[in-house]
Amino acid sequence: MMNTLVGNLGHFMVILAFVSALVTALSYYYYTRSHELEKSSWRNFSRITFYIHALASISIAFCLFEIIYNHRFEYFYAYSHSSKGLPVHYMISSFWEGQEGAFILWIFWNVVLGLILIHTNKFWEGPVMVVFALVQAFLVSMIMGVVIGDLKIGSSPFMLLRDVSEAPIFQINPDFIPEDGTGLNPLLQNIWMVIHPPTLFLGYASTLVPFAFLMGGLVMKRYSEWVRPALPWAIFSAMILGMGIIMGAYWAYVTLNFGGYWNWDPVENAVYVPWLVMIAAIHTMITYKKSTTALKTSMVLVISSFILVLYATFLVRSGVLGDSSVHSFTDLGLSGQLLIYMLFFLVIAILLVGKEWKHIPTSDKEASVYSREFWVFIGATTLGLMAFQVIIPTSIPVYNAVIESFGGLSNLAPPADQIGFYTKFQLWFAVALALLTGIGQFFWWNKIDKKELKNSLVTPYIISMVFAALIITVGRVYDVSYIIIVLAGAFTIIANGTILLKLVQKKTFKLAGGSLAHIGLGMILIGIMFSSGYSDVISINMSGMTYKKDWEDDLNKENVLLWINKPLQMKEYEVIYRGRHKKVVGVPDYVKASKLESTDGINEAIALEPIQIGEKTYHQKGDTVNIVLDENSYFKVEYYQEDELKFILYPMSQPNPTMGLISSPDSKIHLTRDLYTHVSAINDYEDPEWKEDQFMDAGPGEQFFINDFVTEFEGAEVLNELEGYDLNEGDIAVKANLTIMDYDVEKKLSPIFLIRGNQVGKIPVIDSDLGIKIEVDNIVPEENKFVFKVNTYQKDYVVMKAAVKPMINVLWLGTIIMLIGFSVAIYRRFDEFHKMKLKGLE
Amino acid sequence: MKKGHIIGLGIIAVAIMIIVTSIGDASTYESFSTARQMAENGNDKSIHVVGELKKDDSGQIVGLDIDEEKTSFTFTMVDSDGMEQNVYYNEPVPADFIRSEQVVVIGSYKSKEIFVADKILMKCPSKYQETDVKTVSN
Numbered sequence: 001m002m003n004t005l006v007g008n009l010g011h012f013m014v015i016l017a018f019v020s021a022l023v024t025a026l027s028y029y030y031y032t033r034s035h036e037l038e039k040s041s042w043r044n045f046s047r048i049t050f051y052i053h054a055l056a057s058i059s060i061a062f063c064l065f066e067i068i069y070n071h072r073f074e075y076f077y078a079y080s081h082s083s084k085g086l087p088v089h090y091m092i093s094s095f096w097e098g099q100e101g102a103f104i105l106w107i108f109w110n111v112v113l114g115l116i117l118i119h120t121n122k123f124w125e126g127p128v129m130v131v132f133a134l135v136q137a138f139l140v141s142m143i144m145g146v147v148i149g150d151l152k153i154g155s156s157p158f159m160l161l162r163d164v165s166e167a168p169i170f171q172i173n174p175d176f177i178p179e180d181g182t183g184l185n186p187l188l189q190n191i192w193m194v195i196h197p198p199t200l201f202l203g204y205a206s207t208l209v210p211f212a213f214l215m216g217g218l219v220m221k222r223y224s225e226w227v228r229p230a231l232p233w234a235i236f237s238a239m240i241l242g243m244g245i246i247m248g249a250y251w252a253y254v255t256l257n258f259g260g261y262w263n264w265d266p267v268e269n270a271v272y273v274p275w276l277v278m279i280a281a282i283h284t285m286i287t288y289k290k291s292t293t294a295l296k297t298s299m300v301l302v303i304s305s306f307i308l309v310l311y312a313t314f315l316v317r318s319g320v321l322g323d324s325s326v327h328s329f330t331d332l333g334l335s336g337q338l339l340i341y342m343l344f345f346l347v348i349a350i351l352l353v354g355k356e357w358k359h360i361p362t363s364d365k366e367a368s369v370y371s372r373e374f375w376v377f378i379g380a381t382t383l384g385l386m387a388f389q390v391i392i393p394t395s396i397p398v399y400n401a402v403i404e405s406f407g408g409l410s411n412l413a414p415p416a417d418q419i420g421f422y423t424k425f426q427l428w429f430a431v432a433l434a435l436l437t438g439i440g441q442f443f444w445w446n447k448i449d450k451k452e453l454k455n456s457l458v459t460p461y462i463i464s465m466v467f468a469a470l471i472i473t474v475g476r477v478y479d480v481s482y483i484i485i486v487l488a489g490a491f492t493i494i495a496n497g498t499i500l501l502k503l504v505q506k507k508t509f510k511l512a513g514g515s516l517a518h519i520g521l522g523m524i525l526i527g528i529m530f531s532s533g534y535s536d537v538i539s540i541n542m543s544g545m546t547y548k549k550d551w552e553d554d555l556n557k558e559n560v561l562l563w564i565n566k567p568l569q570m571k572e573y574e575v576i577y578r579g580r581h582k583k584v585v586g587v588p589d590y591v592k593a594s595k596l597e598s599t600d601g602i603n604e605a606i607a608l609e610p611i612q613i614g615e616k617t618y619h620q621k622g623d624t625v626n627i628v629l630d631e632n633s634y635f636k637v638e639y640y641q642e643d644e645l646k647f648i649l650y651p652m653s654q655p656n657p658t659m660g661l662i663s664s665p666d667s668k669i670h671l672t673r674d675l676y677t678h679v680s681a682i683n684d685y686e687d688p689e690w691k692e693d694q695f696m697d698a699g700p701g702e703q704f705f706i707n708d709f710v711t712e713f714e715g716a717e718v719l720n721e722l723e724g725y726d727l728n729e730g731d732i733a734v735k736a737n738l739t740i741m742d743y744d745v746e747k748k749l750s751p752i753f754l755i756r757g758n759q760v761g762k763i764p765v766i767d768s769d770l771g772i773k774i775e776v777d778n779i780v781p782e783e784n785k786f787v788f789k790v791n792t793y794q795k796d797y798v799v800m801k802a803a804v805k806p807m808i809n810v811l812w813l814g815t816i817i818m819l820i821g822f823s824v825a826i827y828r829r830f831d832e833f834h835k836m837k838l839k840g841l842e
Numbered sequence: 843m844k845k846g847h848i849i850g851l852g853i854i855a856v857a858i859m860i861i862v863t864s865i866g867d868a869s870t871y872e873s874f875s876t877a878r879q880m881a882e883n884g885n886d887k888s889i890h891v892v893g894e895l896k897k898d899d900s901g902q903i904v905g906l907d908i909d910e911e912k913t914s915f916t917f918t919m920v921d922s923d924g925m926e927q928n929v930y931y932n933e934p935v936p937a938d939f940i941r942s943e944q945v946v947v948i949g950s951y952k953s954k955e956i957f958v959a960d961k962i963l964m965k966c967p968s969k970y971q972e973t974d975v976k977t978v979s980n
Contacts, residue, residue, distance in 0.1 A: 378849070388857060392860060411871040413890040416869040661938070797912075799934045
């Protein structure tokens with residue numbers, strides 16, 4: 001049964017949300033302009049309209065989730081982003097896999113932030129909410145799906161499949177509903193993808209708050225007062241964006257197979273740039289609060305970070321990146337709308353700032369080199385330049401699009417080696433930042449002159465030198481640029497650590513946000529240097545077989561071919577591939593795929609053998625078991641050192657019908673280094689092309705070769721009963737017992753030969769690990785010989801890559817410390833704002 | 843001269859440096875013939891070439907040659923000018939490679955005969971644009 005009700009409801013809610021957003025904007029505008037006596041009625045009216053908007057927005061999300069949750073595949077969104085086999089937490093990922101869902105998420109966060117602001121601000125409610133409501137109107141318009149003539153406004157997530165698809169089935173039967181959806185991109189079937197997008201979109205949404213306060217401040221001619229309420233939000237925004245970036249990096253590290261956490265992909269850059277600018281804005285805002293300088297700079301930075309988020313959205317979702325990004329989003333025809341959205345706020349912001357520019361207070365006094373303002377300003381400038389350096393080349397596809405729209409032709413392409421290109425700038429900027437934070441923090445907490453500076457820096461300097469020397473010696477860092485990075489990182493850790501210690505001694509821990517965040521930066525720097533600079537691919541192909549071409553000698557083959565059961569030496573490890581495995585619900589370990597036979601049911605299989613882990617039997621033979629995502633295979637790779645099994649890794653791979661082979665790495669996490677393993681290619685053994693028949697005859701006790709495997713025919717036995725068959729009187733069932741040796745593995749295969757009257761039946765056995773199909777073709781009693789028919793196929797293999805990533809935990813730990821620093825700072829700034837509010841000043 | 847001016851000039855200098863190196867380091871889209879010319883002139887910069895895999899009349903891909911260890915392969919690519927070229931890639935065959943509608947190879951000529959790709963980007967028929975609905979139901 002086709003259910004159009006929920007879609008119609010959802011679509012209605014979209015329209016309602018759009019209209020109510022516009023009404024809210026208008027009524028809050030009147031509220032800010034209205035006379036004191038009318039204010040409260042305008043405020044109540046505005047609040048009610050915003051509540052309606054909030055309710056409508058939440059209903060949109062609810063309707064879309066209902067469609068996915070109840071598998072309503074008559075809807076395009078559910079059909080193309082989900083499937084019946086998905087567990088609930090991945091249905092949540094399906095929700096925001098599509099762009100429409102992502103916009104809904106964004107709208108939802110803005111609603112939450114808007115509600116918080118209404119209830120925490122007195123003075124600022126009006127102007128801030130005007131900006132909020134306008135942004136909401138633009139965002140909701142992205143999912144409107146209204147067509148007026150040739151003009152299409154937004155792309156609705158509530159489209160029916162029959163209205164989108166051109167499949168002929170809908171002409172025959174318009175009420176056709178597909179049995180199952182096409183599923184969720186397997187790369188997104190990861191727990192980090194459940195929480196990463198909401199975090200990132202909360203980060204996106206929260207950049208609006210400082211921007212809205214600034215706009216309010218300009219309109220209300222409160223040129224400087226907006227900083228106090230905006231500051232905790234700016235820090236919050238930087239923290240959440242930072243968290244989103246880290247989660248994305250961590251997701252890439254554990255799920256994607258490019259072998260790292262950061263790839264300088266345009267989509268990553270698009271979040272990194274606004275984040276840098278937001279960090280710069282925080283610093284100048286704090287400076288302003290301390291010393292009334294850098295107000296104009298703060299304004300420019302706050303506006304930039306908000307606009308850059310919109311620019312990022314435009315880059316990622318307009319299709320302009322085309323083939324220059326791995327995260328390609330399809331063009332939904334929203335580019336024009338996104339551009340208008342961005343330009344609208346850019347123009348308004350420029351006009352407002354331009355109009356008020358000469359009224360904005362500035363400080364004429366020149367900042368001394370020995371003042372904290374000076375150093376913070378240099379730091380903010382460095383951050384700004386970092387952002388600039390990333391955004392310029394990332395925008396290359398945009399320049400091309402612009403040139404082409406004027407009829408020109410441009411063949412400019414993004415840098416061929418993105419990682420090398422960006423790293424050579426960003427690394428040195430980061431080193432400069434690390435040094436600046438070390439020095440800056442001293443100026444911050446102590447008003448000092450030249451002489452005192454020397455005195456107070458000498459101790460941390462010496463300690464950090466010793467500390468760095470220790471890292472360099474223990475970590476064997478002999479590259480000059482890496483040594484400089486370690487020095488800078490060590491210096492910022494020690495210098496900020498000294499400040500932290502002082503603050504803790506004075507029991508003023510709530511002031512410690514800055515030093516904590518900076519310590520995090522130092523650790524991140526050192527972690528990146530080790531894990532990327534000293535990342536060591538150990539799966540170097542040692543077979544010595546080059547491709548007969550001289551230039552190929554300089555190319556290292558970074559993948560190795562592992563045949564099943566065949567040991568291979570990789571640097572200090574000996575590795576053995578042990579076949580495919582599956583995850584079974586309720587079983588704590590992976591289960592060999594050959595023990596399971598898939599059924600027609602979704603994620604369901606029958607156990608062909610009892611499933612045992614240790615002593616405990618989880619399933620009996622013949623039980624129906626539930627598999628955790630049937631498409632996923634886990635490739636068991638054992639790592640040995642000196643003949644001792646050290647650990648086992650299970651990198652995942654999924655041959656996906658629409659996307660090809662999707663692989664996820666598995667890593668052995670040690671305290672000081674990770675061993676990262678991922679599958680690059682697998683044997684397609686689902687539908688093997690058997691080689692031609694081979695016949696071998698052997699008597700009991702004789703040996704022969706199948707596909708180079710030593711095979712022993714141990715003997716035959718007559719069976720009295722045969723599973724799955726009713727043996728009649730006079731039937732003869734003979735089982736031949738064969739043992740196949742493959743390295744250290746002994747396999748017992750038992751094909752069966754059945755005689756009933758003058759008919760024969762042959763029950764073959766297939767071993768997909770070894771790629772063998774064997775059956776008893778005939779029995780020659782006179783010669784006491786069995787004739788075996790053998791077909792072979794490639795034995796199972798896996799091509800994989802393995803790398804050691806040292807000290808990656810220092811990086812993750814650094815990010816956590818940085819986030820804690822942000823949290824402490826938010827608490828402090830919000831507390832400040834709250835106290836002022838209680839005094840009735842805000 | 844005030845300190846502010848020096849800093850300002852410094853920022854402008856760095857910004858210009860960034861723009862110049864960005865453009866200098868930017869790669870370009872080329873055809874195989876222009877790429878070969880560049881290589882003959884001693885320019886070994888990595889460039890982008892857009893094209894398709896060579897297919898026979900029945901739509902089968904021809905010229906794909908995977909090495910024995912399955913860790914690298916060569917293939918025949920036809921660029922937008924219709925020129926054919928053997929391309930070598932030092933990685934296992936990406937799984938969606940054969941189905942790709944368009945490939946972008948990033949790399950350079952290592953010898954006259956062969957173009958070596960450092961990276962391959964593929965444009966595959968996106969599942970989101972799929973209009974072909976599976977009509978088979980159990």
